[in-house]
Amino acid sequence: MQPDSSARKEDAEAIRAALDEWAAVLGADGVSNAPDVLGRYSRTTQAEAPSPGCVVWPTTTEQVQSVAQIASAHGIILYPISRGKNWGYGDACATTDGAAIVDLSRMNRILEVNTELAYCVIEPGVSQKELYDYLQENESGLWMDASAAGPDSSLVGNTVDRGFGHTRYGDHFLTCCGMEVVLADGRVVRTGFGHYPNARATHVYRYGVGPFLDGIFCQSNLGIVTRIGLWLLPEPESFEFFYFQAPNEDDLATLVDRLRPLRIAGTLQTAIHIGNDFRVLAGSGRYPWEEAGHQAPLPPDTRMNLRRSKGLQAWQGSGSISGAKGEVRAAKKLLRQALRGVATVRFLNDWKLELAERCVFTLNKVGLAKVLGRKLRVLRPNYELLKGIPTPEPLISPQWRLRTPPEGGPCDPLDAGCGLYWISPVMPMLGSETAALRKLAEPIFAEYGFDMIVSFILISERSLVAIFNVSFDQSEDGEPERASQCYDALVNAMHEAGFYIYRAGLQGMEKLRTGDPEYWEVLGDIKRALDPEDLIARGRYIPPLDEG
C-alpha cells in the first residue's frame, strides 16, 4: 500500500489544496500538517503504523459534511477517530499512509440526558470522564457503562468499534439507540426512527421501521458517526461486587461450566472477568526484571513465588450483582451454590469497602495493613468499572514489559512507550473451549518470549471472549518485531482452529479476509454503494475496493 514517489507527490499536492479549503470551513486552528502534529498521530502501541498527511478537527456535523465533500473532490482518504484512544487496536492511527485524520474530539457536546428514560445523546468527542462527571454533578441518579480504555477515551468510539464494558450494559452496541452518520458524499443518515424529524422514539427503540442500519456502521468504514443515543443505568438499590479465585490452571473450564447456567438464565447479567495471575500482575505492577534475573518470559519459579507473595492463584474472577436488595440476595445465593467446591465467592459493597479502607488507615499505624491494602488496591479498579466508573488503572497493564517504566501510575500508553497488541478470540461458553484455546496459545507465547497475559470474559449469555495481551517494550531492540511475529502466529493459529477475533487492529485486518469469498465481495458491494471512491478509512474491516 506504499505509494510510489510520484504518486506520493500528487497526494501531497491534493492534501495541500484540500487543506486550504478545509481551513476556510474549519478555521485556521481546525487543520494542521505541522510535523509535530503528524508525528503525534503516527505513534502507535504496535510495531508500526502509517503516517497521516494532515489532521482536521471539525466541531459540528455540518463541518464533517464539508470535510467529506472536500475530501471527495480531491480524492483524499479520511480516517475518522473519536478521541484516538483505541489502545492496542490501532490507537489514533489511520489504516493507510497519507490519510487526513478527522479528529472528532472537539465535537464533545452532551446533547441530552433523559433521566426518566435513562439515556443520553452524545457526540464522538465526549470522553468517559466527561459523561461520568456530568451524571455525577447533575445528580442524575444514573450510571453509565465504562470500558477499560481509561477516562479520556471516547464512548462513541468504543461503541462504534463494538467494544464492551463491565455492567449490565457492557455490550455498548446493544445500548446504542439512534445514530447520526455522515457518508462519504456528505449526506447525513439518521438511523432507527431518527430520520423522521418528529419521531418520539428515536432514542428508546433501536430498530425504527425497515432495515436496521446501525450494525453496518460499526467495525466498518461506511460512514463517520457524529452522534449516538446511549442508554444509561438507574443507580440500583443494592450493588455487590464479587470475586473468587481458583488454584489450578484447569479450574478455568469448571468455572465456566458452572457459571454458564446463571449467565444464560439471566441471573448474572454483567460480564464476568476471569484473569490469570499475569493479568493481575500486569494490572498492578511492572515486570519483575530483578527477580527474574532480567530474563523473559517469567521463569516458572519466579512466577510461583510472585503468585504466593501477592496472594494470587491461577485464576481470579470478578463481576457484580445489582438490583433491589431481595434480588441481590437471591442471586448471591445462586452464585455461591454454583461455584461450591471450586471457588469461594466473596462479596464487597460500598459499606464493606469503606470499612476496609478505614481499617487499612488504622492498621497502617501499627504496620499491619499491607495485605489488606494490596488486595483493595487490586480490586478497586474492577470494583469501580463494575459501577460504570471510568478508571485509569487498566492503562498500567501495557507498561508490563517496560525496562524503564514512567514514574507514577497509569498514563497515556504512547507517552510511556508501551507496546501492546490485543488478541480477542470469541468462543462458545464451554469449559472445553477455554482448554482448547489455552493449549493452543501457551506454547506460542513461550516461543516468542512473552508472558501469556489473559482474561476469559463471559461477555454475553452464551459466548466467551478471551483477551490476550502481547505486551512489549517499544524501545527494546528487536522486541517490537518479535511481538508482531507473536501476534501473527497467535491469530493465525486461532483462526485456523476456528477461534476468530471479535475486533482487529491494522495488522489484524488482512487476517480476517478468509472464509467464503462471497462475503467479502458483498461487503465491497455495500462499500461501493456508499463510498465509491473508498475514501473513508480505506481497508478498515472492509477490504480496499481495489483489491476486490
Next chain:
Amino acid sequence: MQPDSSARKEDAEAIRAALDEWAAVLGADGVSNAPDVLGRYSRTTQAEAPSPGCVVWPTTTEQVQSVAQIASAHGIILYPISRGKNWGYGDACATTDGAAIVDLSRMNRILEVNTELAYCVIEPGVSQKELYDYLQENESGLWMDASAAGPDSSLVGNTVDRGFGHTRYGDHFLTCCGMEVVLADGRVVRTGFGHYPNARATHVYRYGVGPFLDGIFCQSNLGIVTRIGLWLLPEPESFEFFYFQAPNEDDLATLVDRLRPLRIAGTLQTAIHIGNDFRVLAGSGRYPWEEAGHQAPLPPDTRMNLRRSKGLQAWQGSGSISGAKGEVRAAKKLLRQALRGVATVRFLNDWKLELAERCVFTLNKVGLAKVLGRKLRVLRPNYELLKGIPTPEPLISPQWRLRTPPEGGPCDPLDAGCGLYWISPVMPMLGSETAALRKLAEPIFAEYGFDMIVSFILISERSLVAIFNVSFDQSEDGEPERASQCYDALVNAMHEAGFYIYRAGLQGMEKLRTGDPEYWEVLGDIKRALDPEDLIARGRYIPPLDEG
C-alpha cells in the same frame, strides 16, 4: 404499479419461460401457476392484495440460489415468504402483481438443537408448533419464544419481520444469531462468524467481526433468509404469570409510569401487555351483534354491560416473572409494591392453575364453575404464550366483527373471511405518551365505525408499542373500504404526531416514506448494490428503485 396490458403479456411470457426452468430444478411439484393456487396466494386479511404470477417451493438453499438466478435471467420479481402467516401485515401476499411467490415452507428442517448453549438452527419453513413439539418430545429442557401468530406460523418469518413474542426472548431479532441469506444473484451470505466455515461461535455471538449485517436483512428486501440461529430459554425453576386490572381509562398512564422503573432496572424482563376491554372481548368471543342491536361501533351502554358481566375493567395487564425461587419471590414483591394503590397484582403458576382447573371440574357438578372457568379460559392463552407455548387462541380475535363467524374456535383468518389491519406505533415508555396516543386514535376509530381494540405493550426497557386492530368483515358491503380508510387516517395522524409504526403491511409501506429524503436514497443505494434489478420483494420497506 399496475403494468399495462402489453407489459403484462411480456411478464406472463417471462413467467412461463422461468417456470419451465424452475420446474427442471425443483421438480414438477415444486412450481405452480394453477388458478386455484394463485387464488390462495392472493387472499388477504386487508382490503386488497396483488395477485402472484406463480408459486415455487424450493427445498434447499441451493434451490433458492437457482430460483434467484433464473428470476434474474428473466427479470421476474420474487416474493419470498416463510410460511405466509404474516396476519394483518400482508399475509402471504406479494407487494406487486405478477410476482413469483417463493414459498419456503418446505424448507422446514430443524438443523441443530444445542441444549448446553440453548440455541437452535432452523429453516424458514419450521413452524412454531414444529419447534415446540421437537423441544418437548426430546425433553430438551428448553423453552422457545412464541409469537401470537399461531402454531402454524414461521419463526424465521417473524424474526425477519422483527416481530416479537412474550418471554424474556420476545425480541426475536435480538435472539437471532447467525443468518444464511441468498442474494438476488444467487450468492449466499452467512452473517456473524458464519462466513468462516470453521468458526466456533457462529450461533452464540451475533456480531462476528467487521460490519454486523443481520439488521439489513430484516424488514427489507435485500435477500432471502434461508436459515437462522435462534436462542432458546432453559426452563426456569420457577414461573409466575401475573395479571392485574385497572378500572379507569386514565389509569393506563399511571400503570406505565409505575412499571417503567422495574422494566428499566431489568426486574421485569418480559413484555407486559396492557389491553383494553375490547382487546379481551375480541380475544375470547365475537362482536355482540344482538346486544348491540346490530349497531357498530359498540354503544357505550352495551360496552359497560359487557365489561361488568365479563369481569373486565378498562385495562387488564399481564406478564410473567421467572427464575430461581428466590429471584421470583423478590421480583413479585417489587411488582406488588410498584402497583400498590393502582392495581392489585395476582399471580398464577402451574400448581395453582392445575388446582383451579380441578376446582372448575368439581364446581361444575354443582353449577358454580362459570366465573372461574371463564377467567381461566381468558387467561390460559396469555399464560401459555408467556411460557413460549404457541397457542391458536389469538387467531380468534380477527373474527371480532364477522356477522357469521365460523363454527368452533380459532382458525386460519383467511378461511374465516376475517378482515384485519394491525397498526403498531412505538413511543417512549411514559404514561403521558399513552394518553396522547389514545386521545388521537379514539375519535378516528369512532369516525369510521370501528371499536378501538388496543394493547399497550412494554416491549423493551424504554419503549412501548401500541397494537391497534382495525378488525372488519370482508364480506360486509363497504366495510373493507371503510377499514382501509380508517387505517389510512390512523397511520397518517399518528405519523404526523411522531408515533411511527414499527412494522407495516402493503398499505403502510408508502406511508413510511417521509422525513429525510437522504435516508430513502441511501436505502436505495444499498438495494441497488445487492439487487440492482430490484427483483426481491420490490417495494417492501425499501422504496422501488424506479421511484428513486
